[in-house]
Amino acid sequence: MSARTGGLLSVWVVLILIAPVGYAQSAGTLESPPLDRPEVFFDVAKPDLTVIVPGQVAFRHWQGTVSTAAALQLTKKGSAGHAPTVAEQYGGVQMHLLKGKLRVIFEHQELLLKSGDVASWGDLRHRIQCEVKECLLTIISNPVAWRRLGPEDSGPVPLYMDPDYLRKVGAHVGTEKQGGTK
């Protein structure tokens, strides 16, 4: 075997060994928490969400093995209205509107969800806007939105919420909650 053919074979061997590892990492499963049992996450009768902005925003999320679930409650607060939202893109989404009327705004399309609607879309940038006094929704994202939301007790900025607004109103999120710098 010549040095040249031996070198080419080595390149193929390295490629074959690396490809499956790279695929597994891109699937986002390596950092997922080990789960081995069923759990009731949420009860619409008593949502038990974390209050982010009193009277305006409540949120909670749960990390699965290959997907993430979240619940978000938006309430219009007097003259302040709804808390401002920002565009997000965090994977494929299944959204279930449990209460209210919600507009989902994509670059080239809008969906207007009414109470009970289940909607689906791929990894697209989008924003939401609650069209009535109160909206309550669940979100399931695949693959796992681990990097965006972190562990379940990390107090992340809730999906869709404007972080500048949350800072302005003194919401306890992210490092503010953990570091106590507020």
Place this chain on the structure above:
Amino acid sequence: MLKHKFLLGLAALLIPTMSALAEEGPPWPDKGPRILFNTNDVSKIPEVVPKTFYLGYWHSPTTTVVYNRWIAGPKGHLLGDESIHGEEYGYLVKGRLAFIFEESRHTVVVDAGQFIHWPNIAHWGTCMTKECVLYAFFVPTRDDYGPEGKKMTSKSNVWISAEQGK
């Protein structure tokens, strides 16, 4: 000689990739943002077993969303086999449902309005009231159901196949 080794290397790289794709099942198309169904309306769920079991399903490239309805017949509810098909979420719209996880010895009773999750573990379930309506979400896709819009039969749902075959 060099050409043969190159082709051999190319085959060694492609065969595992192709077999991995085959294991992932058919590539259901991305149909863009869409409203699938409304959990307040059970009238549009396709009937699978007359007057007993109804099921509608929608695929994305990586997930399947299912809308189920069970109604007790003269012999009670349709029972299915224990099955395992990936990570699953369920939101019970109506009724009371028990999910049984025999290996981990867990039984979880879910009431209307509750949202449950379990990882890729074997389970079976039974409706404990006259009627149950459940919205479920699967990762990965339920390829055993076949393409969207295809009428479900006993052969295209592994959960009901054994019961229907009797």
